[in-house]
Amino acid sequence: MPNEAEVFELSQQQIDALERFLSRYDDDANLHWQLARFIEGHLSNFDYYGQTLTASQALQDQKGDCMSLAIITAAFTRHLGLEHNYQLMLTPPTFERHDDLVLVSDHVRTRVYPPAGLEDNDRSDRSTRRAIIDYFPSRERQPSRPVAEDEFLAMYYRNVAAEVLVEGELEHAFWLIEKAARIDPDNASVLNLAAVIHRRAGDYDTAEALLRYTAGKHPNDVNVLHNLHTVLERRGHDTEARAVLERLAHLPDHNPYPRLMLARELVESGQLDRALEIYEAVIEQMPYVHMAYWGLATVHYKQGDEFRARQAMEQALELAHAPRHERMYTAKLDSLEVANPKGHAMP
Incomplete structure (x- = not known):
C-alpha cells in the first residue's frame, strides 16, 4: 500500500522530462500554463479508462482515471511549488456493475494557479488566471465543490480498495479502506465501502452499524441508503427496510x-x-x-x-x-x- 508521499512521487526521468519542456520558456509568470501544456502534450496517448494509479505509475503506463490525472497534476505542481486545489464535479456520477457490486465514480479535476509573489500575479488576478486540468475542459462552468487534501487522499485509497475488492482481494480491500477512514473519518463514500467490505466478509453486524451511522450523518446519500436497505432486508428488519425504501423514493437516484x-x-x-x-x-x-x-x-x-x-x-x-x-x-x-x-x- 503506497503511503502519501509515494502517491505523488515522480521518477527522476519524469521530472527531467518536465524540466526539459519548461526550459523552452522564460516567462515565470505563466508557469501554470506551461505546466498545463506539458501535461496536455505528455498525455496525448493517455488511456483515460483505467484504474486509480499513483503519479509515477500513471505516467509510466500512460493510463488512469480522472483521479490519476489529478494526482499527476498535483505531483508536478508540488515539484514546481505552484498552488493547486481539487474540485468534485456536482454532475451525475458514472456507474459500472461487477457481478453484485456497483462501482460509483465521481469526477474530480484540478485547478493550478499562477506563481505567487510576482508583480504580474497580484492576488486579485491569480484566481481568474488559473489553469484547469481536466479530461473534459468544457465542463468549466458546471457546478462543483472544493475537495480538501485529506478528502482527496481518502478518495484515492477508497478507489483502490474498490478495485481490489472487485478482484476478490477482501483483506487487501479492508486495509485500504481502513487507511482511507483514518484520513477522512466521516466520508460517506469511504464508510459506505467499508460497510460493503464487512458485508462481503459476512460481518453483517459491523456493516449495519456503519451504514446506520453513515445514514445519520448523510441522510440523503442514495448509495448509503441502498446498501442500508439491502442489509436491513436481508436481516429481516422489514419495517425499517420499507422506511428506507420510502426515503429513497423521494431522492434523485442516477444508478441505472x-x-x-x-x-x-x-x-x-x-x-x-x-x-x-x-x-x-x-x-x-x-x-x-x-x-x-x-x-x-x-x-x-x-x-x-x-x-x-x-x-x-x-x-x-x-x-x-x-x-x-x-x-x-x-x-x-x-x-x-x-x-x-x-x-x-x-x-
Missing part, C-alpha cells in the same frame, strides 16, 4: 442498474415494448452503460430486427472495457454472423 434489472425481468416475461422504453431511457441519460446496449440488442433480436440488434451489440462491445464483457459481446456478435434468423435467440 435497478432499472436495467427491471427491464431484464420485463424481457423474460415478454413485455418487450416496456423493456425497450427503459433501455432507451438509460442510454439517453447514460450512454456509456454497455449493459443497456446489450439489453437493447436482446429486445431488437427478439423482435426480429437483426440489423438494429447488431448495431446495439457493436456499441456494447465498443463500450465494454472489461475483458469479460469483451469476450461475451464478441461471442454474441460471432453467433449472429452464423445464425439462422429463426434458429438462435439471445439469452
Whole structure:
C-alpha cells in the first residue's frame, strides 16, 4: 500500500522530462500554463479508462482515471511549488456493475494557479488566471465543490480498495479502506465501502452499524441508503427496510442498474415494448452503460430486427472495457454472423 508521499512521487526521468519542456520558456509568470501544456502534450496517448494509479505509475503506463490525472497534476505542481486545489464535479456520477457490486465514480479535476509573489500575479488576478486540468475542459462552468487534501487522499485509497475488492482481494480491500477512514473519518463514500467490505466478509453486524451511522450523518446519500436497505432486508428488519425504501423514493437516484434489472425481468416475461422504453431511457441519460446496449440488442433480436440488434451489440462491445464483457459481446456478435434468423435467440 503506497503511503502519501509515494502517491505523488515522480521518477527522476519524469521530472527531467518536465524540466526539459519548461526550459523552452522564460516567462515565470505563466508557469501554470506551461505546466498545463506539458501535461496536455505528455498525455496525448493517455488511456483515460483505467484504474486509480499513483503519479509515477500513471505516467509510466500512460493510463488512469480522472483521479490519476489529478494526482499527476498535483505531483508536478508540488515539484514546481505552484498552488493547486481539487474540485468534485456536482454532475451525475458514472456507474459500472461487477457481478453484485456497483462501482460509483465521481469526477474530480484540478485547478493550478499562477506563481505567487510576482508583480504580474497580484492576488486579485491569480484566481481568474488559473489553469484547469481536466479530461473534459468544457465542463468549466458546471457546478462543483472544493475537495480538501485529506478528502482527496481518502478518495484515492477508497478507489483502490474498490478495485481490489472487485478482484476478490477482501483483506487487501479492508486495509485500504481502513487507511482511507483514518484520513477522512466521516466520508460517506469511504464508510459506505467499508460497510460493503464487512458485508462481503459476512460481518453483517459491523456493516449495519456503519451504514446506520453513515445514514445519520448523510441522510440523503442514495448509495448509503441502498446498501442500508439491502442489509436491513436481508436481516429481516422489514419495517425499517420499507422506511428506507420510502426515503429513497423521494431522492434523485442516477444508478441505472435497478432499472436495467427491471427491464431484464420485463424481457423474460415478454413485455418487450416496456423493456425497450427503459433501455432507451438509460442510454439517453447514460450512454456509456454497455449493459443497456446489450439489453437493447436482446429486445431488437427478439423482435426480429437483426440489423438494429447488431448495431446495439457493436456499441456494447465498443463500450465494454472489461475483458469479460469483451469476450461475451464478441461471442454474441460471432453467433449472429452464423445464425439462422429463426434458429438462435439471445439469452
